[in-house]
Amino acid sequence: MIFGPREVRANERGIVVFDLGGRRHAVEAGTVERIVTREEDGWIRSTVLGRPEHARRGLVTTLDGRPRTLAVDEVLGVERVPADSIAPLPEVARLTLRTRGIAGLVARDDELLLLVDLPELIRESEEESTSDA
Amino acid sequence: MRKTSATKEPSRAKARTDAGQAEAIFRVLEKLATGDYGERIDVEAIDSPHIKKIATLVNAVAEHATEQIRTAQERNQNLRNGVQEALDAILRVVNQGELSGSTGIRSDNPILEPMIRGIDQLLETLRAFTLEMGEASLQISASSAEVLAAATQHESSMTHQASAVHETTATMAELKSAAGNIADNARTVAAVAEQTVVAARAGEAALRSLFQAIATISQDAEAIHEAMERLSRRVERIGSVVEVIDEIADRSDLLALNAALEGAKAGEAGRGFSIVAAEMRRLAENVLASTQEIKTLIGEIREATDETARATERNRASAKEGEEQANQAMQSVQAILTGIEETSDAARVIHLATQQQRSATEQVVQSMTDLEAATRQAQQGAAQAAGAAAELAKLADRLSSLARRFRVS
Amino acid sequence: MRAMRELRHETSDPWEALGSPDQVALFVFRLLGERYAVHAHLVHEVIRAGALTRLPAAPAFLLGVFNHRGEILAVLDLAQLLAEENTSLAQGARVAIVQSGPWKLALVAEALEGLVSVPPTALEPPPTSWPGPSEFLECVAQTKDGPLSVLDLPRLIEVARARGTSA
Numbered sequence: 001m002i003f004g005p006r007e008v009r010a011n012e013r014g015i016v017v018f019d020l021g022g023r024r025h026a027v028e029a030g031t032v033e034r035i036v037t038r039e040e041d042g043w044i045r046s047t048v049l050g051r052p053e054h055a056r057r058g059l060v061t062t063l064d065g066r067p068r069t070l071a072v073d074e075v076l077g078v079e080r081v082p083a084d085s086i087a088p089l090p091e092v093a094r095l096t097l098r099t100r101g102i103a104g105l106v107a108r109d110d111e112l113l114l115l116v117d118l119p120e121l122i123r124e125s126e127e128e129s130t131s132d133a
Numbered sequence: 134m135r136k137t138s139a140t141k142e143p144s145r146a147k148a149r150t151d152a153g154q155a156e157a158i159f160r161v162l163e164k165l166a167t168g169d170y171g172e173r174i175d176v177e178a179i180d181s182p183h184i185k186k187i188a189t190l191v192n193a194v195a196e197h198a199t200e201q202i203r204t205a206q207e208r209n210q211n212l213r214n215g216v217q218e219a220l221d222a223i224l225r226v227v228n229q230g231e232l233s234g235s236t237g238i239r240s241d242n243p244i245l246e247p248m249i250r251g252i253d254q255l256l257e258t259l260r261a262f263t264l265e266m267g268e269a270s271l272q273i274s275a276s277s278a279e280v281l282a283a284a285t286q287h288e289s290s291m292t293h294q295a296s297a298v299h300e301t302t303a304t305m306a307e308l309k310s311a312a313g314n315i316a317d318n319a320r321t322v323a324a325v326a327e328q329t330v331v332a333a334r335a336g337e338a339a340l341r342s343l344f345q346a347i348a349t350i351s352q353d354a355e356a357i358h359e360a361m362e363r364l365s366r367r368v369e370r371i372g373s374v375v376e377v378i379d380e381i382a383d384r385s386d387l388l389a390l391n392a393a394l395e396g397a398k399a400g401e402a403g404r405g406f407s408i409v410a411a412e413m414r415r416l417a418e419n420v421l422a423s424t425q426e427i428k429t430l431i432g433e434i435r436e437a438t439d440e441t442a443r444a445t446e447r448n449r450a451s452a453k454e455g456e457e458q459a460n461q462a463m464q465s466v467q468a469i470l471t472g473i474e475e476t477s478d479a480a481r482v483i484h485l486a487t488q489q490q491r492s493a494t495e496q497v498v499q500s501m502t503d504l505e506a507a508t509r510q511a512q513q514g515a516a517q518a519a520g521a522a523a524e525l526a527k528l529a530d531r532l533s534s535l536a537r538r539f540r541v542s
Numbered sequence: 543m544r545a546m547r548e549l550r551h552e553t554s555d556p557w558e559a560l561g562s563p564d565q566v567a568l569f570v571f572r573l574l575g576e577r578y579a580v581h582a583h584l585v586h587e588v589i590r591a592g593a594l595t596r597l598p599a600a601p602a603f604l605l606g607v608f609n610h611r612g613e614i615l616a617v618l619d620l621a622q623l624l625a626e627e628n629t630s631l632a633q634g635a636r637v638a639i640v641q642s643g644p645w646k647l648a649l650v651a652e653a654l655e656g657l658v659s660v661p662p663t664a665l666e667p668p669p670t671s672w673p674g675p676s677e678f679l680e681c682v683a684q685t686k687d688g689p690l691s692v693l694d695l696p697r698l699i700e701v702a703r704a705r706g707t708s709a
Contacts (some may be wrong), residue, residue: 014397014407029397035390037383048598060660077414078393080407089597090616091609092647092699096706099599105607112595112609 011083015106017076017113018059021050024076026113027059028108033067034060035075043071047125048099049116061118068122081106086115100124154179158188161195170199215240233260368434375427382420434438565659568683569638570690571651573620574627579683579690586639586646591617591631601706605631605650615639617648623702624678625633642695658685665692677701 014029019092036058043058045051058069088104089097101121106113161172173195174188218238235253240246389410396407567582585677594606603622607614613658617637621629629650637648660683668679678701680694 014394014400016394016397029394032394035387035394037387050598053573075390077411078390078397078407080397080404087614090614090644090647092616092618092702092706093600093604095703096601096604097597097599098601098706101599102597105595107609111593111696112607112614114597126646 003066013083013086014058014078014080015086015115016078018057018072018107019074019076020052020072022053023050024111024113025049026108027077027116027118028103029078031061031118032059033062034062036069039069039071041067041069043069043120044125045071046129047121048101049114059118061122063119063122070118070122079108081108107125151459154181154184154188158184158191161191165191165195165198170195170202206316365435367432371427372431375424375431378420379424379428382417382424386414386421389417561698566662566665566683568658568660568690568692570655570658571620571638571649572653572655573629573651575652577655577688577690578620578651579658579692580640580695581692584640584642584695587640588636588654589596591635591637591648591650594631601702602626602628603702604706608648610639610648613646615646615648617650618702620649620651623698640695642699645699647699647706658683658687658690660685660690 004028014091015026016029016032016035017026019025037056039055039058043055045055052071053074054060057072057075059072059075060069062068085107086104087107088094089102096101099121100112101117101124103120104115104119114133161174164170164172173192176185176188176192179188215238235257240508256305392410393407393414395409396403396405399406568579569582569585570577570579571590572578589610592608594608596606597604600606603619605617605619607616617631619631621627629652631650635650636654637650638654639646639648641647664684665681666684668676668682678693678698680692680697683690683692
């Protein structure tokens with residue numbers, strides 16, 4: 001894995017960078033249907049990533065054919081990153097983490113962002129709420 | 134032997150013999166010597182004519198003595214009775230004050246008679262004296278009552294006068310010192326008044342300009358207030374416009390995001406699209422940043438205008454108040470000016486008058502002091518007189534009651 | 543030996559570490575007030591911890607991940623693993639990068655002391671009644687500075703995995 005300064009490479013991936021609960025995250029652009037600002041359906045506010053502070057935006061994804069929206073604080077932008085700036089979680093972390101919602105990590109601007117598995121995150125959150133109810 | 138009722142039956146001494154007869158005579162003589170005149174000699178029983186004669190003489194002596202004694206006793210008794218009566222009479226006088234009659238005792242007893250006459254005279258004298266005493270005490274009583282009344286009256290008048298004099302003296306003293314002060318002050322007042330007139334005129338001028346200034350402030354305040362109102366309204370309008378722009382910018386941002394998303398999903402083909410979308414986002418971000426700045430600015434302006442409005446309001450209110458107060462001050466100053474001018478003239482007059490008044494007052498004070506002294510003396514005299522009169526009245530009373538104890542008619 | 547080549551140690555006597563093949567090289571650290579060690583050949587290097595990315599829904603012993611020269615490694619708190627006590631990780635504190643089989647990770651302790659060499663005779667089996675955590679002890683090494691509890695690193699990692707999945 002080679003990390004270098006951000007260059008436009010043939011092998012690139014699109015990510016949506018967003019802020020949620022005071023931390024910066026990333027999610028694969030492919031899993032985001034749309035970015036919205038008005039809450040029409042119930043936005044999901046309770047996930048392992050924490051609760052949004054002011055929920056200005058929503059990330060819409062399709063889960064089992066239905067649209068679901070994750071409430072986030074800000075959407076910073078849609079970016080193209082080199083494919084090798086994306087890495088899976090270390091095995092120990094992957095095995096011991098009590099969530100399926102983190103797919104990996106993205107090296108961006110000298111920090112590691114959590115690469116969120118949006119559908120899994122939402123599915124998990126719905127499982128949590130149904131088990132609580 | 135003869136018997137007398139006054140004496141007891143003389144005992145017959147039977148004389149049989151001469152010796153025996155002489156014995157009997159001696160016995161009787163011994164008794165006579167001892168004061169016992171009760172014995173008689175039985176003369177018939179005596180034969181001897183000489184002894185018979187002696188015996189008869191002895192009997193006669195005894196008889197005579199007895200008679201003498203009896204008479205003396207009678208006379209004594211009479212005397213005693215008379216004295217007792219006189220004594221009773223005196224006692225009546227003493228105990229019951231009975232002076233109305235004499236003793237009522239007649240006696241031709243030479244010893245008794247003068248005594249009784251003396252007592253009668255005494256009673257007479259006493260009676261006369263008592264009558265006189267009664268009258269006199271009545272007179273004294275009346276007079277002393279009059280004196281007491283008069284003295285009391287006098288005393289109270291004296292007290293009133295004394296206190297009145299005292300007050301007057303005190304007032305006069307105050308007046309004197311006040312007059313003195315006024316006289317001194319009048320000179321100063323005259324001078325000060327002159328200065329004050331000058332100062333007051335200057336003050337009047339200053340007030341007038343202050344008045345002007347306040348009026349101007351008031352007008353200005355009004356103007357500011359109106360200007361503030363206008364500004365506020367404009368700011369409000371800007372605020373609502375900014376809100377609209379904000380909304381639009383946000384929607385643009387969203388559009389740009391979604392466009393970029395599509396571009397990313399399209400991979401290589403969507404690269405150009407992504408770039409355009411990115412630019413649009415930057416634009417929207419700029420607009421949003423600007424509107425944020427404007428919003429902040431509007432907020433500041435609003436705060437400032439609110440503050441100014443409040444201040445202006447305060448200014449207006451205080452300007453109004455100031456105007457009123459200035460007005461009042463003006464009036465006061467004008468009044469003062471008038472007063473001062475009068476005072477200035479008056480001061481000069483006062484100065485002269487007080488000079489005269491001062492000496493006059495001094496005189497009055499002196500007279501008052503004298504009068505006060507005199508009054509005090511009179512007061513004391515009156516008090517003494519009153520006291521004496523009271524004493525006298527008491528005495529008269531006692532006398533009167535004494536006299537009343539005796540019945541004189 | 544690969545471990546020897548990659549070894550970067552901070553001990554007062556570097557020659558001691560190389561030593562003779564008979565010697566057993568141990569990497570010593572202080573933990574829970576006691577002195578522990580792992581076999582030196584398991585230790586890749588000791589570095590200063592950089593920015594640590596914390597992970598949500600992580601077990602207590604998993605402090606986070608960090609980027610080590612292009613490789614993302616998990617950071618484990620030994621004290622948590624052994625006794626469920628927290629080690630406060632200050633910025634720039636030392637962490638030891640270890641590898642056990644396919645598992646490469648970073649370990650955090652109170653303090654990392656360095657290498658010691660002991661003769662094999664100094665190694666004793668762990669006592670049956672050990673006051674500390676015994677399931678991870680491989681043996682006890684007697685040194686001139688006192689006994690060292692030598693940890694069984696593979697076992698440790700195995701237990702960590704098991705704890706993570708069961709929670």
